Amino acid sequence: MVTGPHRGGERPAARTDRWWRAERLVPKALRVATHVPLVLLVLLLAALAFRAWxxxxxxxxxxxxxxxxNLGNLYAPVVTGRGVPHPPGAAYGALPLVVGTIGSSAIALILAVPVxxxxxLVVVEKLPPRLSAGIGFCLEILAGVPSVVIGLWAFLTLGPFLSHHVASVWADHVPDVPVxxxxxxxxxxxxxxxxxxVVLAVMVLPIIAATTRDLLRQVPRGTVEGAVALGMTDAxxxxxxxxPWVRAGIIGASVLGLGRALGETIAVAMVCGDVVGSLPHSLYGSMSTIAATIVSQLDGAFTDASGLAVSTLTEIALVLLVITLMANVxxxxxVRRVATTALPVGRGI
Amino acid sequence: MAAAGWRKTKNRIMWTSCAAALALLVIPVVWIMWGIVADGVSHWRWSALTTDQLGNGGGLLNAIEGTSLITFGVLVVAGTVGIAGGLYLAEYCPPGRGILRGASEVLSGVPSIVLGLVGYLELVVTLHWGFSLAAGIIVLSVLVIPYITKMTEVAIRNVPTGYREGGEALGMSSGYLLRRLVVKPALPGIVTGLIVAAAISVGETAPLLYTVGYYTKGPSLALTHSPVGFLTYDVYAFYTSQFASGRQLAHEAALVLVVFVLLLIVVSRLVVSLSQRFSPERQRRVPLGSRPSRAAPVPQPVPNAIGGTADEGFSGHLPSM
Incomplete structure (x- = not known):
């Protein structure tokens, strides 16, 4: 992290030392506001851990x-097992959700990182400024379109197109070997x-592309020109x-995109098929992710009077939060270790 | 010569595949915009803007009002906290307090559904607020505070140190100096941060579903026990409706959302370009991607596509000029 010169401390003393003067109150108020995100993070983790216990x-x-x-038999009296009250027969396993989350995010990164x-590269090295500004506009639109709108498009257009015109090309011809x-x-x-x-790839693409573009613009020109002067081609x-100059930054941008893909909810919930109890049979099978499961199951979870269903959803939310925070940090x-550029804060316009 | 030919071919292959990547980025953008706009326009009724949602169809008035109200509330709450945080980080924060900035950035990585879930469990259920405007505004504010903080901090860091030195030399009080010579020149950047926050609050679904609920009439201004309709709900709830009127509503809502977001993008660009045109120290704009620009890096206060800026390490000094 690069911090600027510490300007506050170098100021001459305020004209008055009375504490209610704006000169002395404002920095204190600002300081309190600055601590809000830290406090919120701690509260968030504490609340989730408490509910998930x-x-x-x-x-x-x-x-x-x-x-x-399986929420269990909600019409039978609540029983206690392992110290926790629960409906008889309640059983939960998160393997399909973990596989769905990791699988869909992996597909997203495999597609979005090279693209x-x-x-x-082409924007920074080859395109004229006007065109690259146009591409920047495209990135802003892609980052700004609400995920529910992308989900609508994927549900109506992209999904059917992929299954009828893309996946069907190879699905019957792939050899029947383990992987x-x-x-x-x-x-x-x-x-x-x-x-x-594929939907997730579309959604993380602006993060990866824009961050990489900004990193590439910082590569010192002289070094590249030296390489060309030695007789190398552009490629x-x-x-x-x-x-190599920006490799760590690109990895950082990809991991940031991964964090985004792992946590994306609505667009995935609209196209995943929403299956929580079993693993998908193939790449085209219905499945669900942790985030999509929370949004689609929370309503029903409240029919469980013992609270175990809600608690289980909180547990997977905690897992999701920990994974995305680890990716983010x-x-x-x-990136901070190697580049002068810091990563942007996620998605916006 | 054969080797040279092969190298040329490799060069061509590489740039061709990069151009293909570019096409793979542009195609979905055009496809999404075309799909949503064409569907929305073919389903469009102007009466959707003037009637409330009703039964399996109806209009979008309640949702447009609700989304506007929620966005306004978020801008007030998150704007206050976020701008204050950015101001502190840029102006007052002693070096070595990376944890404050880090916490803000890490908060931006929290999945929105996790925030929605916690908001639901703690605010709606535990505090007995019910589905309410306040719960939605608080949850969305948590989501957008990091963006506003970041943009404010970057904008203020880009204010030349000379401004401050001049102000101090003239004997200005620190509060007056801060208002007139630090915050004012940074205003375009701060406004852009607020626009990003508005775009996010208009477009989010997951954190709102379980915090503001949904209401088919225009919002009351009550903070608690006051469910509010919002645009993204109309898409999410009706896109698989069994009724043509419901699906029509989903398409119309999607079109309105896209128009909202496009408007916000255009406004943010206008803010940036106007502020550059009228800025007292007109920055030398070196064309992007032209080679000399990289020999002497020029700080870019212009925010990039996703809410950060190209140059973070820039600490407030303009390049020697």
Whole structure:
């Protein structure tokens, strides 16, 4: 982190030392406001951990290894097991959600990272200023369009297109061997992991492309020109000088995009098929992610009078929060260590 | 010569694939805009702007009013906290307090649904506020405070130190100096931050679903026990409606949302370009991507596409000129 010169302390003393003068009150008020995000983060973690505690106790360590989602018999009297009151038969497992979250985010990054880097390279190195400003406008639109609108488009247009015209090209011809088997099978109606991944790719693309573009603009020109003077082609100079110069920054931008993809809710909830209890059979199968499950299951969870269902949703929210925070902090540390550019704060216009 | 030919080919392959990547970025943008606008326009009725949501269809008036009210509330709450935070970080924060800035940036990475869930459990249920305007405004404010803080901080850091030195040399009081010579030149950047915050509050769905609920009439101004309709709900709730009138409403709401966001983007660009045109110290604008610009990096107070700016390390000095 680069901090500016400490201007406050160098000021001559205020004209009055009375505490109610604006000169002395304003910095204090500003200081309080500055602590708000830190306090909120701590409160957030504390609230989630407190609410999730019964579920953590009940679901145990096997929570992330099971494929089951059953609120139990809500019409029977509540029983107590493992110290937690719960409806008889309640059983939860988050394996499908974890697989769905990681799988769709992985598809998103596999698609968005090369496209983002390629776009940034061509914008910085080749395009005339007017055109690259136009691409910047495209990035702003893509970052600014509400996720529910992207979800609507994906549900009506992208999903059917992917399943009927893209996935169907290879789905029947992929060999039936262990890993590739996941690409086989009926391509469905467009609600599933592939569509969710592509939608997420579209949504994290502006983050990766814009950050990489800003990083590339900071590469010292002389070094690249030196490489060209030594006889390298543009592509070789890019590969040997430009990309290594900003590599950590690109990794940071990608991890920031990953954090965004892991936490995206509404667009995924609209195209994922919303299946919580079982693993998808193929890349095209219905599934759900942690974030989408919270939004789609919270209503129903309140029918569980013992509170275990809500607590379980809080537990997966806590897991999601911890993972995204780790990604965010990691990305920022990585970038601060090597680049003068800091990462932007997520999504906006 | 064969080797040279191969290198040329490799060069061409690489730039062709980069151009293909560019196409892969532009295609979804055009596709989304075209899809939403064409669908919205073909379903459009002007009466949607003047009637409330009703049964399986109706209009968008309640949602437009609700979204405007929520956005206004967010701008007031998050604007106060965020601008104050940015001002402190840029002007007063002693060095070595990275944790404050870090916490703000990390807060921006919290998934919005997590905020919505906590808002629902703590504000709506535990505090017995019910679905309410206040809960929605608070949750959305938490979401956008980091953006406003960041943009304010960057904007203020870009104010030349000479302004402050001049003000101090003239014997201005620190409060007057701050208002007239620090905050005022930074205003375009701060306003842009507020516009980003507005765009986010207009477009968010997940944190609002379980905090403001939904109401089919225009919002009352009560802070608690006052569910409010909002535009993104109309899309999310009706896009799979069994009734043509419901799906029509979803398309219309999506069109209104896109128009809102486009307007905000245009306004933020106008703010930036007007402030540059009329700024007293007109910055030398070196064309983006032209080669000499990288030999002497020029600080860019212009925010980039996603709410940050290109140059963070810039500490308040203009380049030697």
């Amino acid at each position: 019964p579920a953590i106790r009940y679901n145990g360590f096997g929570f992330f290894g099971r494929s089951v989602w 983002g880097i390629g776009t940034a 590739l088997r996941f690409l086989r099978g009926p391509t469905g109606n467009g609600e599933g992991m592939l569509t969710a991944g 070789e100079a890019t590969g040997a000088v430009t990309i 990691g990305a920022r540390l990585l």
